[in-house]
Amino acid sequence: MAVIVVMIYFFVVLLDPYGLLKQGMKRDFYVCSTLCLFSFCIAFALAMKWQLPSPSPLIVSWISKLF
Template sequence: MPFFIVLIYAFIVWLDPYGLLKQEKRRDFYMSSVLCLISFILAFSLAMHWEIPSPSPLIFSFIRQFY
């Protein structure tokens, strides 16, 4: 399964960002690359059955600061 994840993301990375670079939208290219990298890390972690910590305690503590 992880092999397929790597293949799919390699295909997406090969096709997706070239249009942004041709249009000289470097900021959009960098943001797209960072989000794609984060997405790849999460998908690969799930495919390897690694435990991903939940972000909800951090969100709750952040919201409680306003009350």
């Protein structure tokens, strides 16, 4: 399963952000690359069946502090 995730992200990284860099949109390229790296880390961890902490308690505490 992890091999499939790596292959899919390999093709996405080759096709998606390259056009931004080619057009001179460096800031957009860096944001896209950072988000792609972050989503790859999460997808790879889920494919390896690693336990990821839930962000729900953190979100609930932020909302309760806001109100």
